[in-house]
Amino acid sequence: MAYSEKVIDHYQNPKNVGTLDKSSKTVGTGLVGAPECGDVMRLQIEVDDATGMITDAKFKTFGCGSAIASSSLATEWLKGKSIDEALTVDNMDFVEELNLPPVKIHCSVLAEDAIKAAINDYRVKNGKEAIKFEESLVH
Amino acid sequence: MLKLPIYLDNNSTTPMDPRVLEAMTPYFLNHYGNAASRNHPFGWEAEEAVDYAREQVAKLIGADPKEIIFTSGATEGDNLGIKGIYEMYASKGNHIITATTEHKAVLDTCKHIEKSGGEVTYLQVQPDGLIDLKELEAAIKPTTILIAIMYANNEIGTVMPIKEISAIARKHGVLVFTDGTQAVGKIPVDVNKDGIDLMAFTAHKMYGPKGVGALYVRRKNPRVKVTAQIDGGGHERGMRSGTLNVPGIVGFGKACEICMTDMEADNKRIVVMRDKLETELMKLEEAYINGSTEHRLPHVTNISFKHVEGEGLLMGFNKNIALSSGSACTSASLEPSYVLKALGLGDDLAHSSLRFGLSRFTKDEEIDYTIKAISETVLKLREMSPLWEMYKEGIDLSTIEWAHH
Numbered sequence: 001m002a003y004s005e006k007v008i009d010h011y012q013n014p015k016n017v018g019t020l021d022k023s024s025k026t027v028g029t030g031l032v033g034a035p036e037c038g039d040v041m042r043l044q045i046e047v048d049d050a051t052g053m054i055t056d057a058k059f060k061t062f063g064c065g066s067a068i069a070s071s072s073l074a075t076e077w078l079k080g081k082s083i084d085e086a087l088t089v090d091n092m093d094f095v096e097e098l099n100l101p102p103v104k105i106h107c108s109v110l111a112e113d114a115i116k117a118a119i120n121d122y123r124v125k126n127g128k129e130a131i132k133f134e135e136s137l138v139h
Numbered sequence: 140m141l142k143l144p145i146y147l148d149n150n151s152t153t154p155m156d157p158r159v160l161e162a163m164t165p166y167f168l169n170h171y172g173n174a175a176s177r178n179h180p181f182g183w184e185a186e187e188a189v190d191y192a193r194e195q196v197a198k199l200i201g202a203d204p205k206e207i208i209f210t211s212g213a214t215e216g217d218n219l220g221i222k223g224i225y226e227m228y229a230s231k232g233n234h235i236i237t238a239t240t241e242h243k244a245v246l247d248t249c250k251h252i253e254k255s256g257g258e259v260t261y262l263q264v265q266p267d268g269l270i271d272l273k274e275l276e277a278a279i280k281p282t283t284i285l286i287a288i289m290y291a292n293n294e295i296g297t298v299m300p301i302k303e304i305s306a307i308a309r310k311h312g313v314l315v316f317t318d319g320t321q322a323v324g325k326i327p328v329d330v331n332k333d334g335i336d337l338m339a340f341t342a343h344k345m346y347g348p349k350g351v352g353a354l355y356v357r358r359k360n361p362r363v364k365v366t367a368q369i370d371g372g373g374h375e376r377g378m379r380s381g382t383l384n385v386p387g388i389v390g391f392g393k394a395c396e397i398c399m400t401d402m403e404a405d406n407k408r409i410v411v412m413r414d415k416l417e418t419e420l421m422k423l424e425e426a427y428i429n430g431s432t433e434h435r436l437p438h439v440t441n442i443s444f445k446h447v448e449g450e451g452l453l454m455g456f457n458k459n460i461a462l463s464s465g466s467a468c469t470s471a472s473l474e475p476s477y478v479l480k481a482l483g484l485g486d487d488l489a490h491s492s493l494r495f496g497l498s499r500f501t502k503d504e505e506i507d508y509t510i511k512a513i514s515e516t517v518l519k520l521r522e523m524s525p526l527w528e529m530y531k532e533g534i535d536l537s538t539i540e541w542a543h544h
Contacts, residue, residue, distance in 0.1 A: 003454065011454055017523050034541030035526060036486035038448050038466055038475065042525035060525040064450035064466070068523065113542075 003065055004099035010069035015076050018058040020044040028122025030114040039063035039107065041071050043114035045078055045086075047122055054078045054086060059114075066104040070094045070111035078115065083122070087131075089115055145505040148461045149344075149496035150293050150321060150439060155390070156346035156499075162393035163348065166386035174383045175374060185385045192392025199395040200319075200338065201329035202355050208375045209388055212352040213320040215368075216339025217244040219354050219379065220316045223365025224285050224337065225252050228314075232282035236313075238262045238270050239481045240297075241289050245318055249287070258282070266483050267431035268297035272307060279311045286315050290322035290338070294465065294478040294494055295430030296439025298322065305334025314363060319355075320344055324398035325436055326406075330355055336363050342387065346499065347394030351387035354379075405499040410437040412506045413497055417442070419510040423517055425530070429465075429479055429492060438497040441465070441479075443488040444517045446526040452493065455516030460509055465492035487526075487536075 003011075022029045027046050033039040040063065046056035057075035061068050073094060078086055094100065094108035120130040146154065166188060174189045176182025193204040210216045225235065237249055239261050249259045260278045262270050270288065279286075286308050291298045305315045316337040322328050323338070324345030330338060341352035356378065357363045371380030417440045420426060425445035444452065449466030465476030466489070475489035484492075493513070497506075521527040529536060 008454075011451075014523060019528065031525065032542050035490070035536060036541070038450075038486070038490040040525055040541070060523055060528060062446060062451075062524040062526045063448045065454040067448075068451060 006098050007065055007069040007100075010072040010098070011065045014059075014068060014072040016056075016058050016072065016079075017060060019060065020046055020056065020058050025125050026122075028118040028120070028125070030117025030119075030121060032113045032117055033063070033067075033110050035062065039067045039110055041067065041110050041114045043071060043074055043078075043111075043118045045118045045122065047083065049126075052082050052084070054081050054083065063107065063110075064104075066098065066100055066107040067110060069098055070100075070107045071114065073097060074111045074115055083119055086115055086119060141502075141504045141508055143459045143508075145460045145509060147495050147497060147501070147505075147509060148463050149498040149501075150296070150494060151463060151496070152343045152349065153346045153498050154500060155343075155348060156394060156397055158397060159347055159390045159393045163386045163390040166389050170385075172385075174385055175372065185383075188385060188389050189383055192388045195392035195396045195399075196353055199328075199399050200323060200340075200355060201331050203358060205376075206330075206355055206358050208354045208356055208378050209383060209391075210339070210352045210354055210379060211350055211384070212343070213242075213318065213339045213341035214244040215379075216341070216352050216354040217242070217318055218248050219365060219368050220337040220339050220356075221245065221248045221285065221287055222252065222368055223378070224314060224316065224363075225257055226366035227364050228284040232280075232284045234258045234260070234280055234282040235285045235287060236260045236262065236275065236278050236283060237287040238264055238289070240264050240268060240292055240294075240478045241287070242293055242318055242320070245287055245289065264481050267434075268292060268295050268429075268478075268482055269299060269431060269434060270304075272300065272303055275304060276307050276311075279307075279313060283311070283313050286313055287317070288315075289318040289320075290328065291319075291326070291436050292430065292478060293321050294476060295441045295482070296321070296436035296496075297430040298326065298434045298436060300434070301333045301335065305336075309334060314361075321436060321439075324395065324402070325438065327402070330357070336361070337365070342391035342394055345394050345398050348387050348390040351384050351391045353391070401499065406437045409497050409499065409501065412501055412503060413438055413440055413495070416440065416495060416497075416506050416510060420513060423514060426517075427488065429482060429484065429488075438501075439495065441492055441494045443479075443484070443492040445488060445491055446524045446530055447517055447520045448490050449492055451520055452491075452513075452516055455519065456512040460512060463494050465494065466490045 057078040059071040061071040091108040091112040170184040172181025172185040174185040197204040314336040319338040319340040323340040336357045338355040343349040429441040449464030479489040
């Protein structure tokens, strides 16, 4: 299978690889996927309490090139967005931007799930209720 | 001089030896007759060429030329050998014994037989990829007609104890079929010493052309017969109809002849390169060799690099190195390799595996390049892997509740 240029670029030059302090109240961590499934994504966001803006985002991913590219792209998109804006990111946005083939759609779903999980982690840490999301159909 | 890309996917197919192509060319251009045309020189030439190739093929496996049935490849040979026995020996029984790590061409053929009323026992393998001979013997019943166990495995290169298997089969009056695809031409295979009754193999895994293979069918002690699966003009003594692929067969014969003369010298070089590749890659932390290292083809190794996903790993160098992975992501099914899972490997390790297959054309500098490229990519991806970070922090990954997709 040939990868799109954008996937290759993110794979070769991943943006925002790293770790934020997961114990910090301003950091939300989303860990999704499972080693047995061949994909694990960890996405972290740092939120400015006062403005509700995402000031930093980092990822680490175990998975194929498309999974790595999706998480790298997610961190790029999240930086500078408000939490509310971040919640509107949809898995199909990844599919379109990275030209993912059908067999790689689960990578985009995982990226969307990681964003939501990170936001919920941040919310719960700060005394807010976790948002209930509808189950993705692709699971 | 190092030339990229490097080809290390020789279990999938081998490049053709130029000597093979040379032997084939006249049979496309000048001697294009149908080997079944009995009334003119074109047909006679073709028939003569096929007869000669049949001798070359038979010689490589210690068989009689009359015991060689030309096919389109190993998949057809697997089908003809197994279904052909099932149908021919229906009055004797309907039970077949095979193993879970067989090639799909054998497993799916067995599934087909189950659907049509046959009974199949699928033996589990041990962690080293070998079957347990006691389990094999215990699985034999009065209705057992065939044991179908591959000579060597395509993913991990494990060589099965065929001699011991056939001794057990003989004792119980059961026939032995083996898928010899990965072994013939690579290691010495002798149908008489090994006690094989039927064996499928193919030209394109031994530096010959694609689209041609053979099924060995024993003619003496015992005389074995198979029911044809392709009906027509009664070619190949009625066991496989269809105009013979003369150039392909000529190439197959030549490939067998070269393997016979060059095997020993080739293997001496290949095993040194394979061992170097393996030793150097095993210097990486958390790297594991899959399958037996004792009973193994000399040109194969299969290694898992824990906490790195196989397809992601391949992407780091697959413009320059051709390899395959047991990861789900390289297949359409999303399931990791069933062979690796059968060894008892967790799915995570199965996802992290790379299969290396060297050939007589592999060069030392290609191995050096591969060692460097893979080591660098593994290290780079581990820096990016949350699992590696957790492992390094001493977190037991099995205690984490993963969100299963």
